Amino acid sequence: MSELQMHEVEIVAPSMDALKEVLDISGDLNEGLETSLAEGTKLTVSDISKSSGFDATTVILTGLVSVAVSTSSAILIEWLKAKLLKKGDKPALKGITILIDGRKIEISGGA
Amino acid sequence: MSGNDGGVFVYHPLHSQTPLYSVYDTAIQGPAPKVAHTLSPDDQTRLLKRYRIHMRDVIERRGPKSGFDLEKDFKDDARDLVQRFRAFFPALLSKTTLTEHAAQAAIFFPTIECFDNRCIEIKGHNEAIFITSRTLDAIELFADTLSMCIALNGPELSALLALENPPPPHVLLAWMTMNTRPTPDVLMLDSVLGPGSRRLSEEALREELYTNERAMKWLPEANRNGWGHYRLSMALTWLMLVAINRLVRGAQLGGEHYLGVTIPRPGSTSMLSLDSRYLSTLILSFIVLHEIGHFALGHNNAAGPPVDPVLQKIVDASLAHAGETGTEAQNLIGSFVGHETAADGFALDVIENEYRDPMLEAATLWCAALAGTNDDCGDWLDHFGANPRGNYPAFSMRVWFMNGRFSEGKRKGRIAQDITRQAEALARTIRQDEQPARDSAGVFLKLWQIAEKQTSVENELLDWLQNQLGKPKR
Numbered sequence: 300m301s302e303l304q305m306h307e308v309e310i311v312a313p314s315m316d317a318l319k320e321v322l323d324i325s326g327d328l329n330e331g332l333e334t335s336l337a338e339g340t341k342l343t344v345s346d347i348s349k350s351s352g353f354d355a356t357t358v359i360l361t362g363l364v365s366v367a368v369s370t371s372s373a374i375l376i377e378w379l380k381a382k383l384l385k386k387g388d389k390p391a392l393k394g395i396t397i398l399i400d401g402r403k404i405e406i407s408g409g410a
Numbered sequence: 411m412s413g414n415d416g417g418v419f420v421y422h423p424l425h426s427q428t429p430l431y432s433v434y435d436t437a438i439q440g441p442a443p444k445v446a447h448t449l450s451p452d453d454q455t456r457l458l459k460r461y462r463i464h465m466r467d468v469i470e471r472r473g474p475k476s477g478f479d480l481e482k483d484f485k486d487d488a489r490d491l492v493q494r495f496r497a498f499f500p501a502l503l504s505k506t507t508l509t510e511h512a513a514q515a516a517i518f519f520p521t522i523e524c525f526d527n528r529c530i531e532i533k534g535h536n537e538a539i540f541i542t543s544r545t546l547d548a549i550e551l552f553a554d555t556l557s558m559c560i561a562l563n564g565p566e567l568s569a570l571l572a573l574e575n576p577p578p579p580h581v582l583l584a585w586m587t588m589n590t591r592p593t594p595d596v597l598m599l600d601s602v603l604g605p606g607s608r609r610l611s612e613e614a615l616r617e618e619l620y621t622n623e624r625a626m627k628w629l630p631e632a633n634r635n636g637w638g639h640y641r642l643s644m645a646l647t648w649l650m651l652v653a654i655n656r657l658v659r660g661a662q663l664g665g666e667h668y669l670g671v672t673i674p675r676p677g678s679t680s681m682l683s684l685d686s687r688y689l690s691t692l693i694l695s696f697i698v699l700h701e702i703g704h705f706a707l708g709h710n711n712a713a714g715p716p717v718d719p720v721l722q723k724i725v726d727a728s729l730a731h732a733g734e735t736g737t738e739a740q741n742l743i744g745s746f747v748g749h750e751t752a753a754d755g756f757a758l759d760v761i762e763n764e765y766r767d768p769m770l771e772a773a774t775l776w777c778a779a780l781a782g783t784n785d786d787c788g789d790w791l792d793h794f795g796a797n798p799r800g801n802y803p804a805f806s807m808r809v810w811f812m813n814g815r816f817s818e819g820k821r822k823g824r825i826a827q828d829i830t831r832q833a834e835a836l837a838r839t840i841r842q843d844e845q846p847a848r849d850s851a852g853v854f855l856k857l858w859q860i861a862e863k864q865t866s867v868e869n870e871l872l873d874w875l876q877n878q879l880g881k882p883k884r
Contacts, residue, residue, distance in 0.1 A: 311467050314800075315712060327713065347712040350464045351704055351749060352528040353545075353658075354472075354784040354802060357464050358712065396467065 303365040306375070308342065310360045311396040315349070318358055321382045321395055328360075337378030339367040355394075364399075379404055418571055421825050422560075422583035423767040424689060425681040430505075430765040434688055437501035438494050447516030449536055457516070457538040458484065460530050465522070465540075472660040473524035487519040487543040490674075491550060494687060495694045502695055506760040512702055515539060519546065523666070525658040529701040531710050539701040541694070547669050548657045549690045552779050554672035555650040557686030558858070559587045559643035561675060561865045564682030566636030573633055580825060583682065584771065586640075587647035588778055589832050590839045598625050602645045602857070608849040612856040619645075619860070642861055649854040651779060655840050658783040667851035671858050692772035696757055703756030704749070714744045740798040747794060747803045751811045758816050770816050774809045774829055781805040781837035788838055809833035 312318040319328055322342065332344045344362040366375055379397050397404045425431070449457065462484075465473075503513050516538040525544045531537035563570065563586055571577050591599050601607070601618055610618070620626075620638035629637055649668070656665030677685030708715030725741050732739035742748040754773070761769055786793050786804035793804045803811070810830045817826035 309463070311463075315714075329713065348460055348464070348530070348532070349710050349712050350460075350528050350530050351709060351746075352464070352468055352526050355468075356746060357467050359463055 303367060306364045306366060306399050307401070308360075308362050308364050309398040311394075311398075312358050312360070313356060313394040315347075315358055317395060318347075318360055321379070321397075323382075336364065337374045340375045340378070341365050375399070376404060418577050419580040419820065420567065420583055420682070421580055421820060422681065422684075423771045423821075424584060424684050424692075426677045426679060426683070426685060426688070427681060428768055430692075430768045431685075431688060433501050433505060433765070434498050434691065437498045438687075438691075440497060442493050443496050443500070447538070448514050449516045449538065453532075453536045454516070454538075456532055456535045457530055458518075460532060461518075461520075461528075461538070461540050464528065464530065465524075465526065468526050469522075469524055472526075473522070474661040485521040487521050487546060489543075489546060491546055491687070491690050491694065492519050494691045495698075498691050499695055499698065502761075502765075505762050505765045506699075507762075508702070508760050515698075515702060515705075517541070517698060519543060523661050527697050527701065529704050529710065531705060537705055537710075539698055541697060544657060544661075545697070546694070547666075548654050549693050549776070550674070550686075551650060551657075551668060551672055552654060552776065553686040553690035553693065554674055555646055556584060556588075556775070557675040557677070557684045557689065558672070558861050558865065559647055560584060560682065560684040562639040562643045562861060563587070563636075564680065566639050567682060569633045569636035570640060573629070573637070580820075580828075582825060582828060584684065584775055585829060585832055587643045588651075588775065588836065589644075589647075590835045591644070591648060597641050597644055598622070599641065599645055599648070602641065603648060603850075603853065605849075607853050610853075610856075612859055615853075615856050616860050639864065642857060642864070646854070646857050646861060649850055649857070651836065651840055652850060653854070654779050655783050658780060664848060664851070667848050668854055671851070671855050689772060689775075692769060693776045696769060696773045696776065699757035699760065700753045703753035706756060707749070707752055709749045709753065717743055742798065745799040746801065747798065747807075750803050751808060754808055754812055755815060758812060763818075766816065767818070767821065770812060770821075774812055774833070777805045777808045777812070778829075778833035778836055781809075781833055782840040786837060787841050790834065790837065804837060806830070806833040806837040 310318060310321060312321065315328060319325070322328070322334060322336070324332075324334060328344070328347065330344055330346055332342075334342050334344075336342050342362050342364050344360060346359075346361045348359045348361075350357055350359075364375060376399065379399075426435075447454075500513050506512075516536065518538060518540045520540060520542055522542040523544050524542055525548060527539075527541045527545055529537060529539045560583055564583065567581065567583075571581070591597070591603075601622070602615060607615065619642050620635070625641070626634050626637070653665045653668035656663035657668075658665075674690075675684075675686045677683045677688065704710060721743065725743060728739045729741060731737075758766060758770055758773065781804070783805065784802055786802070786806070790804035790807035790810070793801060794807060810833070813821075813826040813830050817823075
């Protein structure tokens with residue numbers, strides 16, 4: 300059995316639909332859900348919190364991503380970045396912030 | 411209710427002779443409640459932590475850019491408005507259909523220079539409402555200014571109405587100044603609000619407002635004071651609305667220069683007055699009821715609240731019909747427009763009929779003051795049509811919705827329509843006035859000082875004496 304590295308992930312999105320799009324999930328997105336992300340990485344959703352403010356709604360997903368030691372965590376970051384960038388005729392996702400172990404993923408160029 | 415002035419119906423449900431004002435007045439005379447909430451320390455810690463996570467996004471967009479640490483600078487605002495609210499809200503709840511659970515809702519007023527109101531809940535760990543101190547600042551600025559404008563215009567209403575032939579069918583006292591600057595500038599507000607006005611002294615501004623020959627020569631002597639008051643109140647309201655627009659849109663836009671200028675104004679037994687503390691407490695109560703509405707209607711459920719199957723069938727049928735006829739229909743179940751208007755509706759619906767009208771007036775006035783603050787300038791129907799499920803409802807749309815659903819009695823019909831139109835007009839024009847904030851705030855301060863002098867007791871006595879002696883007013 301291969302060893303796993305665990306990373307805390309937090310995704311802030313303007314809606315559940317946007318969150319599902321980032322994670323490529325078509326069905327229900329609930330606490331406890333386990334889903335595969337990039338190759339060798341798996342997300343376990345610990346909590347989903349939604350709050351409507353004065354001018355916008357934020358949906359925050361927190362979870363743990365397990366990454367096989369044989370896989371670099373850079374793959375996960377690149378996979379998430381790719382989800383945020385414009386792809387083909389699909390517009391870039393707006394208002395999404397992703398933090399891995401408290402560090403924000405920055406997108407530079409391309410979008 | 412309301413009263414009559416020379417045969418003209420004066421609509422002003424925020425006066426001090428209503429059942430709701432009595433509830434308010436009795437409640438705030440009593441002792442302040444000792445406990446603000448009943449959360450366990452564990453629930454409180456969890457809810458505050460969750461709030462900070464949600465607010466991080468808001469502060470990045472609209473908050474103070476430096477010198478603020480959400481983790482360590484979390485203090486509760488304890489200003490007089492908060493104390494009044496805590497005394498009044500349980501009494502208000504006794505006039506609603508809500509259960510005791512609503513009275514136990516934890517409400518925090520974090521000191522944050524960023525306009526925001528929201529509710530947070532964590533399954534198994536309760537729920538809490540958070541209203542920032544910047545929101546309280548904006549509410550007080552609004553209520554104080556509107557109260558001052560009514561103090562200026564109320565006593566002069568007869569003189570102002572005498573200028574109109576035929577007289578209007580009704581006067582909406584609190585809305586008299588909640589309007590756009592007229593085009594052409596028949597009130598000559600450019601001379602008071604234009605770029606050159608910042609250099610004018612208080613005395614010169616007073617001269618301009620009350621004795622300017624161009625403005626006054628066509629007016630009978632007896633109407634000049636009232637006309638001056640009206641111009642002053644229009645200028646005050648306009649600058650206040652510009653300030654609120656800036657305060658709400660972000661911490662870097664200079665709206666804070668306007669804070670600390672106004673002071674609360676008491677009402678009187680006159681039906682043509684407005685107690686600013688009462689109005690600010692009502693607005694805050696409406697915001698809290700709106701947030702309770704989000705809880706009650708399940709809007710915070712990540713998967714969305716349960717959908718009424720009958721409603722779903724109606725929506726499905728409407729969408730199918732639109733498809734067949736080539737028209738357009740939108741499913742607003744679960745949309746932002748659906749949630750926000752439902753929470754507004756909830757806040758007013760739970761209040762017993764007898765107490766609702768003042769709250770409806772306070773809620774619509776407040777939403778009109780916020781028109782254009784959330785990228786919702788212009789026509790609300792266009793704003794909605796641009797992204798029916800993704801856009802928040804424009805504030806003028808919320809005024810339209812609340813008026814349409816809850817206006818009763820005299821308010822129903824023309825009055826509600828006029829109020830909606832005024833809110834729509836504000837949404838179209840509020841962002842057109844982008845003078846440097848500090849300059850405008852200086853003018854606002856001078857205008858406020860003039861208004862204070864004009865409405866002081868001494869002044870009222872002097873006016874009364876002058877009237878008795880048959881001399882013209884100043």
